[in-house]
Amino acid sequence: MASNVNPTVRRRRLGQELRKLRELKGMTAEEVADRLLVSQSKISRLENGRRSISQRDVRDLCGVYEVEDHRIVDSLMQMAKESRQQGWWHAFGDIPYSVYIGLETDAASLRVYEPLVVPGLLQTQAYAEAVISGALPEATASDIEKRVQVRVRRQDRIIETRQPLRLWAVLDESALRRAVGGPQTMVEQLEHLMDMSRLPHVTVQVMPFTMGAHPGVNGQYAILEFPDASDSTVIYLEGVTSDLYLEKANDVQSYSVMYEHLRAQALNAGQSREFIEKIAKEFTRA
Incomplete structure (x- = not known):
């Protein structure tokens, strides 16, 4: 909470x-x-x-x-x-994206577009470990474990019962087909993704390859909105060595409109689950 x-x-x-x-x-x-x-x-x-x-x-x-x-x-x-x-995340030591975690912890809703991997809030522990170790090849085992623990702890916002985070995720097909951690890890991850998408406060949509070019081709971003009207909406762009936070009205408007186009062009929730299930079966056969 x-x-x-x-x-x-x-x-x-x-x-x-x-x-x-x-x-x-x-x-x-x-x-x-x-x-x-x-x-x-x-x-x-x-x-x-x-x-x-x-x-x-x-x-x-x-x-x-x-x-x-x-x-x-x-x-x-x-x-x-x-x-x-100190927030709960400080107990894990120096976390590069601690500002984002603080915002996510207090957000009422989160809209995210992910072109390459499953969003962190919807990752299984095995998938998260594979993603982090692959993205940070020089990280120590202890640092990877710390980051995995933080990622799992962040997911409390999804499973809490009183005021869960309203999550809307649009994923590119490549995020589902990228064999992170091997076939078994992917099967478990895709089944978990389908289970999470059935929660009333979680919506998952898939942008298939057949859609061609779309408003998300410029890369990943997230839109965080807060319960207090005095807190401005934040656009979060993740970087390798530093992150970018946009709060100007014009920036928020541009990214929000772009996200609406993404949601309109992607498969709807039901079609997306069927699409994810099809890919999960492909990994099972693999």
């Missing part, structure tokens, strides 16, 4: 509030940085939620913005304190 105090989401909300105060004051990030003798990039990272915010940062910024209402200052200071708490 998602935590009541998610440090990643708290950091984003606090950054948004600080940006609003700066804009109300009519100041640029560069002007604020000059006043505090810090870099402009620090101010931008604080406002974007990409950097942890200390209570001292909040105090200094409220001083620059001349915030006189102590209730506002106290509220922001409390958010700063909560944003520095």
Whole structure:
């Protein structure tokens, strides 16, 4: 279950509030940085939620913005304190995509397009281990095991009963045919994928090769939406050494429209299960 105090989401909300105060004051990030003798990039990272915010940062910024209402200052200071708490994923050590995990943990819905592999939230443990070890050939066995454990723990959002994550996944046919871990692993993975797709809050659609070019040919992406209206929708693009998070309205609109085209062109849920079952039988015969 998602935590009541998610440090990643708290950091984003606090950054948004600080940006609003700066804009109300009519100041640029560069002007604020000059006043505090810090870099402009620090101010931008604080406002974007990409950097942890200390209570001292909040105090200094409220001083620059001349915030006189102590209730506002106290509220922001409390958010700063909560944003520095550790999420469940910190127990696993340094996780490169910890920002994404924090967002996913608090999200109400997730729409994802995967062209190459089954989405992490729908992977079996054997498949996850094969994917991670194949993608990171120089990783140690302990690092692979840690990443697998994190991936399995993330799946709690799907199986929790009170407020499960609403997941919509569109998969390219290549994600189903790529023999990750061998035929037996693939059979188990595809059967698991069919089982998960029958959950009322999970929808799986397949984009077959016969569809040709489609709006997903540019690569994988995910759209995260949150229960609190004050939290902006986030577009997540996974990279090898760094990830990209897009929150501007134009970016969100473009990717959302593109996803609607993907859903319209892909096989529907029932057809997709039949398609997955057919490929599973092919692996069984193999």
